[in-house]
Amino acid sequence: MRGPTGVLVRGGTVLDATGPRRADVAVAGTRVVGVGPDLAAPAGWVVLDAGGCVVAPGLVDLHTHLRQPGREEAETVETGARAAALGGFTAVVAMPNTEPAIDGAEVVREVQELARGACCHVAVAGAITRGRAGEALAPMAEMAELGVRLFTDDGRGVQDPGLMRRALEYSSALGVGLAQHCEDEALAAGGAMHEGAWSARLGVPGVPAEAEEVMVRRDLALARRTAPLGARLHLQHLSTAGALAALRQARAEGLAVTAEATPHHLALTDAELAGYDPVYKVNPPLRPESDRQALVAAVADGTVDAIATDHAPHPPEAKELALDEAPPGVVGLETALPVALQALGADIGAILALMSWRPARIAGLEATQGGPVAEGRPANLCVVDLAAPWVLDPARLASRSRNTPFAGRRFEARVRHTLVAGEPVVVDAEARR
Amino acid sequence: MSIGPHLLSVADLGPEGIAEVLEVTDSFVEVSAREIPKVPALRGRTVATVFFEDSTRTRLSFETAARRLSADVANLSVGTSSVAKGESVRDTVQTIDAMGVDALVVRHRSAGVPHQVSAWVSAAVVNAGDGAHEHPTQALLDCYTLRARRGSLKGARILVVGDVAHSRVARSNVWAFDALGAEVCLVAPPTLLPPSLQGWPVRVSHDLDAELGDADVVYLLRLQRERQVGALLPSVREYTRGFGLTRDRARRLGPDALVLHPGPMNRGVEIAAEVAEGPASVITEQVANGVAVRMAVLFLLLGAAG
């Protein structure tokens, strides 16, 4: 990355997994070269004002849909990475449900090539099965050789338990992780929202909570079996109390499965669908208040390890279809941090654990992402102003798509600067390129 | 006037709105009985029927209603040919709206579409059936038919029998009957009931025979034969055995009990042919009242422009 000779992030409070301290951060080339109070900036350096802000390791998103190749009208690697950087993310894991799917070395290379000039680091996730069809294993070893650390059929879950077992076994030798979109398709059966009081009243086909829970329970059993081999399982976008209870119990027994939750599942409920607006249609669907509260509690007690956006852009025409015809998904990179802060009411340190260093580890990126903010470490940082009120105007999103469920919402926190490998890609809440 | 600017759901109409429609319907029943059943009330207005899901009967009923009010009618059957699935509903309705129509009568296989349409057009929107959500004019004509036959519905014991889960007619009728003070009981096998009845003003029973004797009204829903797919029912025959209004069951109804069906009927499935034609059945009156009720709705929505 071409950047200035040096950057001084001045006047903020550094906050990483080791704790908070008042300090300036000096960055030269791609690395942090100094952390301490009242650092001096040599001539020619860019000085970024971080007064009143938190200076933290950049956020890492375990779950982003960049849509390229195949759906460039919704998003591209370039526009998605820009949106990510504006949201404080210095790395994202790109989901493989592109067209064609990322299920082999060729497409992995294509996306990695596209990611070369991007505003943030893009790690590519590969599919578990060929074409994500759920029938035969994809060549995980050849993709792992190219650096792929996480595999998922996301968009779908692997329906066949026998195949999932083999996938866990096979992947265990590669030192990679499998991430599951837990949705039993026979139970979900074309539902467009959570199956419950609201769907019954609105006359909309629903997805029962059990569609998520049965696959979570199934995969926990399979993970228990394959754990001794070293298989690693990560559960994506959990949303139901039932699934969380099963996970909590498995953890109590010592099973090392990780899990993520999205900001929109933490903030919103199925009542949002009352106006039949497909902007609120997501998969898994928004759940009732009782599930939302269970999710908030699970994040607070550590049952859920990370917050991941499941950023899913769609062009406007797609979201102007009938509710049951519209594709599910909301964009989220640019709003994830303020929404998480609002929904969890937690302190910024807890939020950063959920959005920076823990997801960095799950993604296998801890060498370069997630901090700590220390001399010698790669300079992937975000500077967050916790007292910067702003109102979300969808028209001003950097993402190519506008399908946000938070239009018009007022937030209190905003990302001021983002540095990726030492380069200030976002300055004063605006993308530099 | 308590109805308008759109008619999207009976639940939103409330008792006053329903009463207003029923009262005005009386006048249109009189108009429809004349030799020349026409009044100039909506002369110069245009009503467009935009049916994304086919239904000749309902469309014809709306069309007749509009013409009897002297409105111009444009019929767009976008169901199968011209609009492929996935094409924007918004584009279609905005094009029609731009031509200057005063009302759009919309039917779609997906719940919520008329609601969405109302945000995209300046015309008045009438919901002619959206997925499993509502079919407001059907409930209104059912209420009118019952009112004409037995006066007030207050305290009336009404059984709604059949595939409630997938029925927009059932939903609209539950809200309408409840608004008029009736006591509603849903009768169906568990698989044909909605996944949650939280907030619904109804009783539930799985035993039609136990409920028949006390019922004032039996409202039969059409059973789509495709319900066997998806394991909702083992067979149509099993449904009829448990929930069909057979000749024997009809005999056990009270002497003043009324039988209704929104049509089209599956004779021999949810209703025996002779019961459909029997003395308790008011099914033909339902159809006749449909035009007058739709005239009332169009008149109330368009008769006084805002």
Add this chain to the structure above:
Amino acid sequence: MARRERVAATGSPVDLVERSQVMDADDLRRAVVRIAHEVLERNHGLEGVVIVGLQTGGAPLARRLAAALAEIEGVEVPTGTLDVAFYRDDIRLRPVVPEAATDIPFEVTDRIVVLVDDVLFTGRTVRAALDALTDHGRPRAVQLAVMVDRGHRELPIRPDYVGKNLPTGRHQMVDVGAEGVDLGTVAPGPGPGPGGGGG
């Protein structure tokens, strides 16, 4: 008719201020009897005559006229009521719903229809009534009987039988009740004034 629009527009009965009575109950009764005699004279009896009262002000008067004719001639004249809500020419300007259904349980074709209304004002209600009548058939003749003609005609409509000619200001209102006829000024309030409609 004007009163009915007033109710529809404001949702509450008309408030008249500065009320003064212009006909008492006896004046009203005598006027009905006189009109009955005029109807008989003009039509040489009651052969082929039917009475249609315009809802809502004309309906009770129609019944009184029929009763008077029955007493004088000993004949029951077929009497019906007509609501012209669907025929108004100002349907887009103000919301008006029919207050009572039309009820004309006899043939109108080839009959002499005596239309009865309480107040004749701009003439638009009568025009609407003529349209409505035509949808019921083809009368041999239509004659108009009103209790009060208050002037301000906007259409070429003239009454055949009048209870009382009463010059009025546009802002005033005439209220024909069972016990007499009042003239007053309309209490100021929201909604359109008494112009633009009426009998």
